[in-house]
Amino acid sequence: MLAIALESYAAANAAAEDEEAEEAESEQLSLTAAPPALATSAATQRVAISTEAGKALALTLDDSAIATPLKDALANGRVAKTVHDLKSATHVLREHGLTLEGVQHDPLLYAYLLDPTYSTYALPLVAFRKFNLKMGPSPAEAADITLRLTEKLSNEVDDAGLRKVYDDIDLPLVPVLARMEETGVKLDCDVLADMSRRLESDIAAKAREIYDKCDFEFNINSPKQLGDVLFNRLNLPKPIKYGKGKTISTAVDVLEGLAAEHDVPKMVLDYRQLSKLKSTYVDALPALLNSCTRRLHTTFNMAGSATGRLSSVNPNLQNIPIRTELGREIRAAFVAEPGFVLLAADYSQIELRLLAHFSGDKLLVEAYRTGEDIHTLTASQVFGVPPLMVDAEHRRRAKAVNFGIVYGLSAFGLSQQIGIDTKEAKHFIDAYFEKYSGVRGFIDSTLEQARRDQKVSTLFGRVRPIPDIHSKNFNLRGFAERTAVNTPLQGTAADLIKLAMIRIDADLRERKLRSRMLLQVHDELVFEVAEDEVDTMKRLVTERMEQVHELKVPLKVEVGVGPNWRDLE
Numbered sequence: 428m429l430a431i432a433l434e435s436y437a438a439a440n441a442a443a444e445d446e447e448a449e450e451a452e453s454e455q456l457s458l459t460a461a462p463p464a465l466a467t468s469a470a471t472q473r474v475a476i477s478t479e480a481g482k483a484l485a486l487t488l489d490d491s492a493i494a495t496p497l498k499d500a501l502a503n504g505r506v507a508k509t510v511h512d513l514k515s516a517t518h519v520l521r522e523h524g525l526t527l528e529g530v531q532h533d534p535l536l537y538a539y540l541l542d543p544t545y546s547t548y549a550l551p552l553v554a555f556r557k558f559n560l561k562m563g564p565s566p567a568e569a570a571d572i573t574l575r576l577t578e579k580l581s582n583e584v585d586d587a588g589l590r591k592v593y594d595d596i597d598l599p600l601v602p603v604l605a606r607m608e609e610t611g612v613k614l615d616c617d618v619l620a621d622m623s624r625r626l627e628s629d630i631a632a633k634a635r636e637i638y639d640k641c642d643f644e645f646n647i648n649s650p651k652q653l654g655d656v657l658f659n660r661l662n663l664p665k666p667i668k669y670g671k672g673k674t675i676s677t678a679v680d681v682l683e684g685l686a687a688e689h690d691v692p693k694m695v696l697d698y699r700q701l702s703k704l705k706s707t708y709v710d711a712l713p714a715l716l717n718s719c720t721r722r723l724h725t726t727f728n729m730a731g732s733a734t735g736r737l738s739s740v741n742p743n744l745q746n747i748p749i750r751t752e753l754g755r756e757i758r759a760a761f762v763a764e765p766g767f768v769l770l771a772a773d774y775s776q777i778e779l780r781l782l783a784h785f786s787g788d789k790l791l792v793e794a795y796r797t798g799e800d801i802h803t804l805t806a807s808q809v810f811g812v813p814p815l816m817v818d819a820e821h822r823r824r825a826k827a828v829n830f831g832i833v834y835g836l837s838a839f840g841l842s843q844q845i846g847i848d849t850k851e852a853k854h855f856i857d858a859y860f861e862k863y864s865g866v867r868g869f870i871d872s873t874l875e876q877a878r879r880d881q882k883v884s885t886l887f888g889r890v891r892p893i894p895d896i897h898s899k900n901f902n903l904r905g906f907a908e909r910t911a912v913n914t915p916l917q918g919t920a921a922d923l924i925k926l927a928m929i930r931i932d933a934d935l936r937e938r939k940l941r942s943r944m945l946l947q948v949h950d951e952l953v954f955e956v957a958e959d960e961v962d963t964m965k966r967l968v969t970e971r972m973e974q975v976h977e978l979k980v981p982l983k984v985e986v987g988v989g990p991n992w993r994d995l996e
Contacts, residue, residue: 428478429509430478430483430574431474431501431527431573432511432567433475433516433520433566434473434566473485473486473487474486474488474497474566477570478574480574480575482571483568483570483571484567485566485567488523488525498525501525502528503528507529507531508527508530509531509532509533510527511535511550511553512550513527513530513535513536513598514601514604514729517602517605530598531598533597533598533601534553534573535548535553536593536597536601536730537576537577537581537584538553538556538576540584540587540589541584543733543734543735544892547730550562550572554572557576558576587890589890591888592887592888595887596887597729600729600928600929601729603932603944606944607946607947610722610945611717612722612945612955613721613955614716614723614761615759615762615991616713616716618760619708619710619713619760626704630698634647636694637695641660641691647695647698650676650677653695654675654677656691657677657691658675663692679699700753704748704753704754712742723742725741728740734891734917735889735891735918735921736921737947739946739948745949759992759994760991761991761992761993762991763956767955767957768955768988768989769953769955769988769989769992769995770953770956770968770986770987771951771954771992771995772969772972773952773985773986773987774920774950775983777920777923777950778830779791779829780978780980780982781915782832782916783979783980784978784979785869785915785916786865786866787865788863788864788866789865790865791863791865795980795981802822802825802826802829803817803822805862806821808859808862824855827844828855833912834913835905835908835909835913838852838856841855873911873915877896877908878896881893881896883911883915884918885914885915885918886976889922891914891918893910893914894907895907896908923976923982926976927971928944928947928952930971931944931967932944934971940960940964941957942954942957954968961988965986968984969984969986972984
């Protein structure tokens with residue numbers, strides 16, 4: 428077994444020296460914190476290798492005779508290797524024109540599989556957790572620790588029954604994501620520049636509305652000044668909670684609660700939304716374009732979510748709002764190269780379909796098998812009216828119940844969401860469980876298992892600890908119970924789309940198609956598709972996503988094609 432560590436990782440290791448506790452983990456320690464496509468060839472000059480615990484060798488990756496055998500070994504798929512954070516290592520070595528083959532072990536992925544609740548899995552932090560060891564900046568030490576961690580964590584993965592998840596999902600996904608990160612996505616900066624100018628005008632106009640309503644000007648972005656205006660000058664009811672520096676909170680939930688009392692809190696919320704869109708996306712995205720490719724290269728984090736979902740950073744493309752017109756307009760700036768179009772494939776109601784699969788509820792299963800509208804069905808069952816008599820309001824309320832059940836929605840939460848009193852909302856939820864008794868059984872059995880094992884798992888065996896399931900703190904215990912019920916659904920959805928990505932990527936390469944996978948956003952995949960391959964890609968993607976794994980109900984994918992990420996048909 429050949430353990431490999433790159434010198435660029437040693438800098439991250441040195442940064443970890445200053446961390447006194449795991450709770451103080453910070454983003455700069457993550458080896459995937461910087462977009463790989465922005466890396467330069469100077470990022471690493473040396474590599475360390477180890478084949479035996481306690482021994483390691485570091486040498487320069489140059490044209491010398493001593494480096495040649497190492498370069499050959501890196502590219503030799505028959506030489507078994509281990510490297511911490513394979514995806515980052517792949518990018519760094521590619522900057523030097525080197526390929527990395529034969530990697531069978533990644534301690535980062537092992538550590539994440541064993542306990543996905545940490546915020547980062549940088550090598551020094553994993554070493555500290557497992558060996559109570561503080562690492563120095565030496566790449567040779569990193570190689571040695573990588574080898575020792577591999578042996579320990581690999582055995583733990585086997586003992587925990589997680590080997591199949593690692594072999595079938597996590598490890599094969601690494602090169603897929605590396606290719607997506609390297610490809611990037613094209614951005615139309617003119618669209619964003621025009622949007623920026625309009626937003627600047629809209630923000631100024633909204634500020635003027637607020638000033639006119641308050642009869643004087645102040646710094647809307649200052650929580651202290653805003654609090655003074657709302658609670659002293661306008662005499663709105665003060666919240667119990669406080670912000671930083673003992674300032675009365677003006678957080679979103681506080682302003683939302685005050686919006687019914689006065690126009691200004693709603694205006695401030697609108698002002699903040701406009702400002703956030705402008706600063707976080709409209710103005711920031713063009714600045715992140717790669718100077719060489721002129722494309723936007725995000726970094727997909729495989730170990731950033733306790734549910735198994737992928738996250739993205741620098742930039743985070745998974746939080747672009749799509750329910751507002753302005754949010755959708757940002758998506759219009761994501762475009763295809765000449766001769767290509769964008770294709771997006773989105774799983775339809777995948778968590779509700781998984782709820783039907785896990786619960787085996789006869790009504791839900793039959794509805795999805797026959798293609799019946801699930802929200803109309805729920806409205807009919809809960810409100811006791813024939814499906815043809817279900818109106819838009821019935822369906823809206825049923826939709827809130829359907830999706831809310833998956834996330835442990837309470838009667839109070841439902842009442843706030845659809846504008847009814849708590850008693851009526853409780854009646855809706857009780858009626859739901861009376862009709863969908865299989866769902867009630869699934870929730871009860873899942874909670875029983877979580878209380879017994881203090882963990883839950885996905886369909887494929889990915890595990891999430893639920894340590895607070897017995898907490899005496901009502902809020903912590905309630906959150907743990909909601910997490911226990913939702914994780915099997917959300918985590919399985921994440922595993923399914925990962926499997927689909929692996930198989931689609933293999934098809935693209937095997938068939939030598941010019942189309943490329945660009946983005947994964949929760950239940951959606953985005954591709955840049957050659958115009959003469961659109962029909963082929965529609966069939967390929969739909970088939971791979973819908974047939975990724977046999978369930979009690981069919982999976983359904985909605986596919987759209989267009990010139991940009993917004994205008995898809």
